[in-house]
Amino acid sequence: MANEQKNKKNKGRQSSFNFTWIYIIIATVLGYLFINGGGQLENSGSREVNYTKFQKYVREGYAQRIVADKDGGTVTMYVQRDHIRDVFPTTQDFKGKTPTVTAQYPSDDRLDDFLESERKAKRFLGEVEYRHSDDSAWWNLFFNLAPMAVIIFVWIFLLRRMGGGSGNSGSSGFSGPMSIFSVGKSRARLVDKDEENKVTFKDVAGQEGAKQEVQEIVDFLKNPAKYTDLGGKIPKGALLVGPPGTGKTLLAKAVAGEADVPFFSMSGSDFVEMFVGVGASRVRDLFYKAKEKAPCIIFIDEIDAVGRARGNKMSIGGNDERENTLNQLLTEMDGFGTNSGVIILAATNRADILDQALLRAGRFDRQIHVDLPDVNERRAIFEVHLRPIKKADDLDLDFLSRQTPGFSGADIANVCNEAALIAARHSHSTVTKEDFLSAVDRIIGGLEKKTKVMTAEEKRTIAIHEAGHATVSWHLQYANPLVKVTIVPRGRALGAAWYLPEERQITTREQMLDEMCATLGGRAAEEIFIGHISSGAMNDLERVTKQAYGMVAYMGMSDKLPNLCYYNNSEYQFQKPYSEDTAREIDAEVKKIIAEQYARAKALLSEKSAGHGQLAEILQEREVIFADDVEHIFGKRPWVSRTEELLEEKPVDAETTTEAKTES
Numbered sequence: 001m002a003n004e005q006k007n008k009k010n011k012g013r014q015s016s017f018n019f020t021w022i023y024i025i026i027a028t029v030l031g032y033l034f035i036n037g038g039g040q041l042e043n044s045g046s047r048e049v050n051y052t053k054f055q056k057y058v059r060e061g062y063a064q065r066i067v068a069d070k071d072g073g074t075v076t077m078y079v080q081r082d083h084i085r086d087v088f089p090t091t092q093d094f095k096g097k098t099p100t101v102t103a104q105y106p107s108d109d110r111l112d113d114f115l116e117s118e119r120k121a122k123r124f125l126g127e128v129e130y131r132h133s134d135d136s137a138w139w140n141l142f143f144n145l146a147p148m149a150v151i152i153f154v155w156i157f158l159l160r161r162m163g164g165g166s167g168n169s170g171s172s173g174f175s176g177p178m179s180i181f182s183v184g185k186s187r188a189r190l191v192d193k194d195e196e197n198k199v200t201f202k203d204v205a206g207q208e209g210a211k212q213e214v215q216e217i218v219d220f221l222k223n224p225a226k227y228t229d230l231g232g233k234i235p236k237g238a239l240l241v242g243p244p245g246t247g248k249t250l251l252a253k254a255v256a257g258e259a260d261v262p263f264f265s266m267s268g269s270d271f272v273e274m275f276v277g278v279g280a281s282r283v284r285d286l287f288y289k290a291k292e293k294a295p296c297i298i299f300i301d302e303i304d305a306v307g308r309a310r311g312n313k314m315s316i317g318g319n320d321e322r323e324n325t326l327n328q329l330l331t332e333m334d335g336f337g338t339n340s341g342v343i344i345l346a347a348t349n350r351a352d353i354l355d356q357a358l359l360r361a362g363r364f365d366r367q368i369h370v371d372l373p374d375v376n377e378r379r380a381i382f383e384v385h386l387r388p389i390k391k392a393d394d395l396d397l398d399f400l401s402r403q404t405p406g407f408s409g410a411d412i413a414n415v416c417n418e419a420a421l422i423a424a425r426h427s428h429s430t431v432t433k434e435d436f437l438s439a440v441d442r443i444i445g446g447l448e449k450k451t452k453v454m455t456a457e458e459k460r461t462i463a464i465h466e467a468g469h470a471t472v473s474w475h476l477q478y479a480n481p482l483v484k485v486t487i488v489p490r491g492r493a494l495g496a497a498w499y500l501p502e503e504r505q506i507t508t509r510e511q512m513l514d515e516m517c518a519t520l521g522g523r524a525a526e527e528i529f530i531g532h533i534s535s536g537a538m539n540d541l542e543r544v545t546k547q548a549y550g551m552v553a554y555m556g557m558s559d560k561l562p563n564l565c566y567y568n569n570s571e572y573q574f575q576k577p578y579s580e581d582t583a584r585e586i587d588a589e590v591k592k593i594i595a596e597q598y599a600r601a602k603a604l605l606s607e608k609s610a611g612h613g614q615l616a617e618i619l620q621e622r623e624v625i626f627a628d629d630v631e632h633i634f635g636k637r638p639w640v641s642r643t644e645e646l647l648e649e650k651p652v653d654a655e656t657t658t659e660a661k662t663e664s
Contacts, residue, residue: 046076046100047087054103055114058124062087065126068111075111077101078126189265198257204250205384206377206409210368214238214251217343218258221295235365237333237344239303241351242370245410248347251370252299255345262296264289268305271325279306279325287332287342294341303346309355326355334362372408374503375401381409385416392430400436405501415439444498445490454494459620461526462487462495465536467615467625468525469497469518471608472601474630477639478514486624494536509557516544517597517604524601525612544597548590558589608634 049057054077057063062083067076079087079099087101105111108130118124201211220227220234227234240248256263264286271279290296300306310323333344346364348354358364373381378401386397404412418439423431454462466485473479480499487495504511523537551557554567566577566586576583605612611633619625631637 046098046102048102051103051105054101054105057087057101058114058118060086061123063124063126065129066115066124067129067131068105068108070108070130073104075103075105077103190262199250199253200257201254203384204247204254205380206373207247207251207370208377210240210251210370211254213366213368214240214255214345215258217297217345218255221259221261221297221343224295234343236342236362237346237364238366238368239351239359239364240345240347240368240370242349243372243408244349245408246370246372247409248349248370249301250409252301252345252347255297256299259297262290262293263299264296265299265301267301268303268307271306271329272322277321277324279321280328283325283328283332290342295343296341297343297345299345299347301347303358304348304350304353307346307348307354307358309353326358330355330357330363333358372406375405378404378407378412381412382416385413389416389420390430392432395431395433395436399433402500403437403440405503411443414443418442441490445496447490454489458494459487460616461530461534462536463616463619464525464529464612465522465534466495466497467612467619468521468523468601468605470521470615470625470630471525471612471634472521472604473499473518474634474637475604475608476514476518478508478511479518480515481637482627482630484624484626485619487619488623509551512547512551512557513593513597516547516594517601519544520594520598521601521605524598524605528602528605529609529612529616544594545590548593549586551593552586552589558586558593560585560589 054075057077057079058066060083062079063077064080065078067078069075077100079101081099084099088099115124115128201215204211217234217238224234240251242248252265256265266286271282286298290298306322306325306329308322308326310326344364351359351367359367379397382397382400386395400415404415407415415436416439419431419435422438422442423435426435428435466487470482470485473482480501483498483500485495485497490496519540522540523533526533526537552561554565556563556565558564561582566582568577578586614633615625615630618629
């Protein structure tokens with residue numbers, strides 16, 4: 001106990017050391033040197049003479065300015081630059097920057113009479129200044145110390161900036177101006193278990209599989225004997241992988257809220273620094289602090305900023321700071337030394353570019369995939385984000401979850417917030433279903449631009465184009481069910497069509513071809529019913545081309561190139577994985593597929609030309625059509641999808657929207 005108290009006392013003495021005292025000592029020494037040696041410094045360019053010699057120099061016209069010290073009875077004459085050699089014959093006599101001559105004068109009256117007579121004789125026309133010696137000393141002290149003070153101030157400011165503005169530097173014991181020593185210290189934020197407003201697993205809706213895996217880590221930290229008694233070991237690291245907005249960071253916050261252990265949180269970019277060796281130093285400091293507080297959890301968000309694969313790019317120079325940081329991270333996670341009690345959590349949406357040494361067992365033992373939520377998970381996410389919102393009593397969460405396929409948790413949170421803003425904009429007392437549907441429209445398609453000026457011909461072209469999409473998709477088995485078509489401009493699009501895609505895990509070749517045919521229906525309708533084509537189908541052509549190349553080059557769905565995949569997930573690839581002959585065959589197959597589906601769309605539109613014309617007229621008149629309008633003209637679709645069965649239970653009204661397809 002005595003040794004521990006002594007160590008604590010020594011540690012307290014070390015942490016109380018402040019470099020401000022060094023600056024005070026430096027300032028004191030400089031002041032002492034000025035007071036005791038300042039005269040010598042100034043006299044290095046000065047010459048002391050008697051009063052008679054002084055009068056002679058003035059009569060000769062050598063004086064530029066005269067300063068009289070009343071307290072000391074000393075007069076100083078500043079020599080004109082043209083007469084320096086007359087006063088100082090050799091260079092050794094004059095070494096300073098300001099040539100002066102100093103003499104003792106008998107009295108103020110005699111000096112005044114002499115200078116007045118010289119003025120009248122026009123031998124001296126300069127200024128005369130009378131001062132006290134105390135004022136002169138203080139002014140000299142100020143002007144001599146001011147530059148040094150400015151330099152010290154700038155130095156302290158730069159040190160604080162380079163140190164990240166932290167007042168405490170951790171274990172180094174330095175603080176304040178010496179925060180330069182905190183450059184190599186980690187910037188991890190320590191989350192306290194008693195912190196208010198913490199996130200728990202109750203706040204994470206959906207992602208039950210991912211929650212189960214990370215919750216197992218928390219359970220191990222709370223009750224390790226449950227696992228160790230059977231000989232098991234907790235994974236050293238878990239990597240959260242998934243698209244943006246799916247809740248990876250939220251899961252980590254929930255772990256911090258649930259675990260009764262220290263939780264260090266930082267971003268991968270916090271390791272990156274312009275100084276050589278700083279990143280590796282921060283990694284060492286992070287794990288040093290974590291081992292002191294073990295058992296604990298370290299969370300690194302966006303780890304791809306520091307964990308990119310090594311050797312996949314041409315580097316200029318023999319040393320790469322990022323690779324040094326990654327090497328240190330690999331060593332700390334599973335190197336020669338032990339790292340017991342420290343669990344690593346990391347999140348990224350670019351797992352394909354991470355270094356393989358980082359992903360191996362023993363470092364990140366588990367990869368937890370956090371995917372986009374399905375319809376049931378979206379309902380649970382809506383329940384979480386609707387808690388603080390004053391919603392209508394008849395709001396159907398099942399309906400909202402079906403209208404948002406492909407939405408992430410962040411998208412759903414944005415929908416709820418946008419719906420509340422729309423309701424407030426229209427002075428509603430509660431947030432209704434129409435507000436939510438308008439919010440989905442706003443997020444998917446953009447803001448309506450009803451004031452955008454369009455000619456009658458442009459409006460007719462857009463109506464025929466959008467009616468072509470609706471007609472073709474209605475008569476294809478695997479095309480996504482139509483919900484709404486509008487010709488009101490939204491964002492950069494002049495028209496938009498909303499569909500309700502099925503949530504498939506796999507997609508067949510027939511389904512892809514039907515979707516391509518429906519996408520080409522707008523361009524086909526322009527060519528058949530107008531006689532010319534426009535730039536409105538650019539977005540359609542871009543999507544179709546990408547899909548066709550994906551079918552041929554990646555999925556092996558080509559007649560001439562079956563069962564071949566030329567996909568390469570390497571980030572840095574300088575050559576194609578196939579020959580020029582194969583490239584020509586891929587181009588030919590893509591052209592063939594698109595041409596066949598375009599001809600198929602034209603044939604279908606020619607067959608249903610009467611119904612298409614009615615749809616286009618209704619669209620020009622009302623600017624929006626719904627699935628009921630299409631069913632009234634063409635009859636009920638012979639194919640009913642699982643999604644449409646759900647919609648039949650709760651019909652889509654005039655404001656229903658889902659995933660949008662826009663034309664530029």
